[in-house]
Amino acid sequence: MSTTLERWEPVIGLEVHVQLGTATKMFCGCRNLFGAPPNALTCPVCLGLPGALPVPNRRAAELAIRFGLAVGGTIAEVTRFDRKQYFYPDLPKGYQISQDKGPIVTGGTVTTSFFGDGKTIRLIRAHLEEDAGKGQHEESGGSTLVDLNRCGIPLLEIVSAPDLRSAEDAWAYLNELRLTLRTLDISECDMEKGSLRCDVNVSIRPRGTTPFGDRVELKNLNSFRGVERAIRHEIERQAALLEAGGKVELETRLWDDEKGESRLMRKKESAPDYRYFPDPDLPPFAVGRAWVDRVAAEAPELPLKRLERYTSVYGLSDYDAKVLITDPSICRYFEETTALCNDPKNAANWITSELFGLMKGGVSIDDVKVRPTHIAELVALVKDGTLNVRSAREVLAKQYEDPRPAKEWVEKLGLVQVSDRDALVAIVKKGMEMNPKAVADLKAGKEKAAGAIVGYAMKETKGRGNPAILNEILAELLKTF
Amino acid sequence: MNISKEDVVKTLRLARLEVPESELPDLVREFDSIVKYVEAVAAVDLRGVEPLSHGGDARDVFRDDVVTPSLPADVALGNAPDTAGGCFRVPRVIAEPS
CATH class of the missing domain: 1.10.10.410 (Arc Repressor Mutant, subunit A)
Incomplete structure (x- = not known):
């Protein structure tokens, strides 16, 4: 008996929403911030009060352009906003400002260089829109509590072509996309805080054939591993349907990661009709060459460029360079250390082998008391012969709990190297x-x-x-x- | 285009409006008359005319990414018919599973 994947080829596309790392919302000056008390960050614009007029955030447009340039997409010369109408209590205006025709970015690609096998996935588009508020259904009494702090936070929706062929592909693509977005300071991409959200379209077709099968959209995916699990489950579900002589319905399903199964949310016939039309409150805007050039000039280095620099200029191994680059906070820490001690190789070693050895249980490097100044000092003390590596390790372990300068610890522990x-x-x-x-x-x-x-x-x-x-x-x- | 009862029912559903069955025939007639009125525009020959999306000449209007004060939460909630725990409290709406 062959396996499902030997008989069927999955065809997968992803829609990813990321909140842009601006200071303020998309169309008003309310703070773009997670975790404030409910409804503390609203104004007439994001509350959707009559007569309030939206004005787009230039920074949000710039971050979208930055993304477009990073993935090699085409930046629209003229772009505009449309209204997407639907009725839901977390959307007080009764419509979401989005971009239907003429998204700011068209095309582009993402290559899975760090997390996958180097496959190139095409992007269809990336467009600007505003986030909705957050609704929470009350346990009893059929009401919904609505917090509009999130309402109006700028989003970039990134739509991939159906180029992914497995759950692993989808996982690699998501990680690669997140790496690019985080390295370029476009978005924090923290799924737990909801600054990255993802919907998946899955269909299957008999191996060796080209027409696409009918696809199912999966929603409510809360982690990258959850996305992988949901896709695997959906492939099996569709294969079982088709092999039993049934057919796959065009529908949207909600994934339940705890139960490891999905349930029907809506069928295609009841898919909402969004009645898009150009938002008359928002005039079109032109993205001239000069603006694009300015955005390109101020954009941080792309992960692949950085990899090249770390291996050829810094002389790091491919492996070490990737360990640093794949986590932008670690990368920042490493860059700061290197700037202080001017010794990238030793800085990398002290961070990836010694400091990581002390960090247990998912501690973030941003929360570690040992700062780049500490590491740089240790590197210098070993280099000038004051400390041998063993003693420096001992100092680092002490500093991990009590981050006083290395010199103080050296004196206290009597560790000065004997070179007499x-x-x-x-x-x-x-x-x-x-x-x-x-x-x-x-x-x-x-x-x-x-x-x-x-x-x-x-x-x-x-x-x-x-x-x-x-x-x-x-x-x-x-x-x- | 002739408006059918189904078109009216669908529109009402999208807007989450409840209308008694007895009022539907009137609505169908009124919808139909409005659509016919607007359809007169379709008779104009628009070949070679760029669709207009905005009436004014304004272009490229942006604001800087600078924080401005938000409303105090009690003011934001001031007009709400019902609130709880600092939130707007509204009737539950669920995306219909058909």
Whole structure:
């Protein structure tokens, strides 16, 4: 018996909504902020009061253009806003301001270079719109409580072509998209705070055929892994339907991640008719060459460009560079450290092996008490011979709990490296006398035998001996011993 | 185009309006008359004319991304017929599963 995926080829497209990282909302000056008390961030515009007029946020348009340039899309020369009408209590105007015809960005691609197998996924469009408020159904008594703080926050809706062929593809695409959006400071893309949301369209067709099957839209996806699970489940559900002689209905389904199943939300016949038309309150706007050039000039470096710089200019391994780049907060931390110590390789090592080793249980680097200044200081202290690596590690562990400057810890713990040659020569000599077998092995070319003697010397210096000098002394003494 | 009873029912549903069955025939007639009135415009020859989306000459109107004061929550909620816990309280609406 063949597996479902051997018989059927999934065809998947994603619609991703991200909240743009502006200071204010899309059409009014209310703060764009998560977590304020309910209805503390509203005004006549986002409350949809009669007579209030929207004025678009220039920054939001710029972030959309920044995205368009990053994915190699076409920026519309003239673009405009349309009204999308639907009735829901979280939308007080009775319509959402969106872009139907003439989105600000058309086309472009996302390549899964960091999270996937390098597949290129085409984008159909990305357009600006405003977020709706948040409704919460009361447990008892059939009412809904509405908080309009979120209403009017700028959104960019990014629609992919149906180029994805598996749940893994979808996961990689989402991660890659998020990396681009976060690296470019376009959006925080935090699914838990709702600043990234995603709907999925799934259809399947017999392997080796080209016509698309009927597709189902999945909503209520709360994590990237949830998206993967929902897609896998939907592929199996559609295959079972088709193999039992049934057909897939065009419909929208809600995913329940806890139960691991989806349920019908609406069929195509009851799909809302949004009655789009140009919003008369908002004149069209032109995105001239000069504006695009300015946005391009101030845009941060793209992840792939950064990878190239880290490996060729900084000399980092591909692996280390990717570890840093795939988390923009870590990347920022690394850049700050490097700017202070001017030693990217050691900065990367101290962050990815030593600091990560201390960070347990999903701690964010932004919350760690050890700051880039601390790491830069340690790198410098090791470089100038004040500390050996072992002692520096000890200092870092102390700083992780109590972030006083390294010099204070070095003094407190008596960790200054012993580089005094005469003192070390005496210790190495003693070590050689006590380990005649190691000396004989060394003379016979067994380099590993040095461990016993250097180890002795480290013990004698309480771990503070300068290993480079110890090895040097040992090599010299061996000639005459 | 002739407006049918179904068109009226659908429009009412989209607007979440409740109208007694007895008033539907009047509405059908009125809708129909409005649509016919507007349809007269369709008789104009518009070949080669760019569709107009805005009446004025305004273009490229933007504001800077600068915070302006929001309304105090009690003022924002001031006209609401019903509130609870700092929120507007409204009848529950569910996307219909048909």
